[in-house]
Amino acid sequence: MKQYDCVVIGTGPAGQKGAIQAAKLGKRVAVIEKNSVLGGAQINTGTIPSKALREAVLHLTGASSRGLVGHTNSVKRRIALSDLVAVSQQVIRHEWEVIHDQFARNNVDLLWGRAEFTSPNQVLVHGPDGVEAIEADRFLVAVGTRPARPADVPFNNHTIFTSDEVLKLDRVPKTMIVVGGGVIGVEYACIMATLGVRVTLVEGRKQVLGFLDSEIAEAFQYFMRQKGIALRMGEKVESIREKEFCNGTTCTLVEAQLESGKTLRSETLLYAVGRQGVCGSLGLQNVGVEFDDRERLHVNEHYQTSVPHVYAAGDVIGFPALASTGMEQGRRAICHAFGVDSVGNYNTTLFPYGIYAVPEISMVGKTEEQLTTEGIPYEAGVANYREIARGKLIGDDLGMLKLLIHQETHKILGVHVIGTGATELIHIGQAVMALDGDVEYFINNVFNFPTLAECYKVAAYNGLNKLNHV
Ligand SMILES: Cc1cc2nc3c(=O)[nH]c(=O)nc-3n(C[C@H](O)[C@H](O)[C@H](O)COP(=O)(O)OP(=O)(O)OC[C@H]3O[C@@H](n4cnc5c(N)ncnc54)[C@H](O)[C@@H]3O)c2cc1C
Numbered sequence: 508m509k510q511y512d513c514v515v516i517g518t519g520p521a522g523q524k525g526a527i528q529a530a531k532l533g534k535r536v537a538v539i540e541k542n543s544v545l546g547g548a549q550i551n552t553g554t555i556p557s558k559a560l561r562e563a564v565l566h567l568t569g570a571s572s573r574g575l576v577g578h579t580n581s582v583k584r585r586i587a588l589s590d591l592v593a594v595s596q597q598v599i600r601h602e603w604e605v606i607h608d609q610f611a612r613n614n615v616d617l618l619w620g621r622a623e624f625t626s627p628n629q630v631l632v633h634g635p636d637g638v639e640a641i642e643a644d645r646f647l648v649a650v651g652t653r654p655a656r657p658a659d660v661p662f663n664n665h666t667i668f669t670s671d672e673v674l675k676l677d678r679v680p681k682t683m684i685v686v687g688g689g690v691i692g693v694e695y696a697c698i699m700a701t702l703g704v705r706v707t708l709v710e711g712r713k714q715v716l717g718f719l720d721s722e723i724a725e726a727f728q729y730f731m732r733q734k735g736i737a738l739r740m741g742e743k744v745e746s747i748r749e750k751e752f753c754n755g756t757t758c759t760l761v762e763a764q765l766e767s768g769k770t771l772r773s774e775t776l777l778y779a780v781g782r783q784g785v786c787g788s789l790g791l792q793n794v795g796v797e798f799d800d801r802e803r804l805h806v807n808e809h810y811q812t813s814v815p816h817v818y819a820a821g822d823v824i825g826f827p828a829l830a831s832t833g834m835e836q837g838r839r840a841i842c843h844a845f846g847v848d849s850v851g852n853y854n855t856t857l858f859p860y861g862i863y864a865v866p867e868i869s870m871v872g873k874t875e876e877q878l879t880t881e882g883i884p885y886e887a888g889v890a891n892y893r894e895i896a897r898g899k900l901i902g903d904d905l906g907m908l909k910l911l912i913h914q915e916t917h918k919i920l921g922v923h924v925i926g927t928g929a930t931e932l933i934h935i936g937q938a939v940m941a942l943d944g945d946v947e948y949f950i951n952n953v954f955n956f957p958t959l960a961e962c963y964k965v966a967a968y969n970g971l972n973k974l975n976h977v
Pocket residue numbers: 516517518519520521522539540541542545546547548549550552553554555557558620621622623649650651652670691785788789820821822823828829830831832833861863
């Protein structure tokens with residue numbers, strides 16, 4: 508039986524980074540993958556395909572090339588879904604090769620098959636050519652999640668589907684209901700609306716993306732409405748079904764019944780109300796590790812489950828469930844597992860959110876609402892892209908950046924950006940916060956001109972002027 512220092516289950520971002528970290532520490536490592544391809548949700552159904560689709564849609568519709576010449580006509584009037592999927596597939600194939608090469612270069616054994624614990628140190632790999640038992644001293648469970656698919660929703664992967672199937676659509680539908688105003692719901696609602704699909708978004712709460720600063724969320728909701736997305740906020744979908752409904756060419760429509768009594772009809776429905784764990788088939792009862800009713804694992808600050816030599820990282824441990832945080836969790840878990848204690852911890856709480864909607868949104872730190880609830884005195888400094896030379900050059904009149912500044916210490920408490928480049932810009936603010944900087948950093952240092960980064964300087968002046976009553 509093969510013996511390893513470390514076995515990693517899952518090749519998503521958490522598993523990848525964990526496996527490579529263990530290899531870099533000189534450990535004998537195996538990584539097990541049950542899917543027929545590497546990369547988990549990040550590469551195959553989530554992050555990369557949705558971002559590739561977004562880029563392709565923005566490019567092909569001309570939505571990303573406004574600039575000084577104003578809004579251009581569509582680069583291509585009729586967009587075939589095959590064009591878009593081809594772009595995504597190219598990126599996905601490249602990502603598979605990168606992961607494969609990384610494992611090979613670092614002598615990580617890649618075992619294809621479904622992992623199942625039979626005892627605390629033994630795992631069976633149910634592979635295409637049979638079952639193999641392997642043993643290890645340490646384990647990292649990084650098995651991710653799958654979209655929630657309640658039994659009473661009649662999924663058919665064609666007109667009623669989750670984010671796993673939306674990429675396989677063989678046509679651009681005329682209309683779509685999106686259930687759920689979380690990150691998946693809003694990203695796809697924006698992509699589809701940019702493609703010309705008439706989208707209705709239903710969200711149970713009063714605001715999309717409940718974790719956002721309210722001012723940014725309100726601005727975003729305004730942009731979505733401007734794009735023609737109908738927002739049904741504070742509305743819950745009670746039931747979903749397909750119904751014969753002849754009007755001209757379309758005969759079968761999807762019907763969503765809302766709790767308020769309204770009925771919505773459309774050609775397609777994307778169901779995006781969260782994700783569900785997949786721990787049930789891992790044989791964790793043979794190890795003594797328990798999971799919750801959504802099949803998620805609980806871990807301590809070192810990513811250890813209740814059984815210390817079994818670590819877990821990524822979506823399987825729940826919030827914040829991002830590729831970005833999963834990678835860092837995987838690395839940290841393995842460092843702890845092998846006694847590396849030089850991993851600083853200052854940046855684990857300061858992770859950014861990047862939402863690839865149209866427009867992009869990003870944030871780090873606290874929102875105005877959180878600061879108010881916590882009784883922390885702050886002032887907001889705002890820069891609008893339309894007042895920044897680069898904003899004008901790229902034709903983004905709508906973007907804004909907001910700094911939340913402590914009234915007394917001038918420390919940066921939060922940064923919120925909506926507009927072009929938001930997910931990149933945020934890292935400047937994140938670095939200043941992580942290094943315990945204050946708003947004067949932005950005043951006392953020179954920024955390239957003309958850049959969107961200049962927003963930090965303008966927002967800093969704006970905030971300080973308010974604090975100084977000038
Ligand atoms: C549509 C969408 C868009 C997203 N966009 C972003 C984004 O822009 N930015 C961001 O940071 N995050 C994004 N995410 C979230 C991100 O994809 C996840 O947080 C990330 O993929 C989770 O990584 P993971 O390693 O925990 O698990 P996963 O990526 O889910 O990988 C888990 C792997 O484990 C394997 N596995 C499961 N069970 C077993 C078993 N028993 N044996 C062997 N292998 C097993 C699976 O086959 C899978 O390959 C998005 C998600 C979705 C769905």
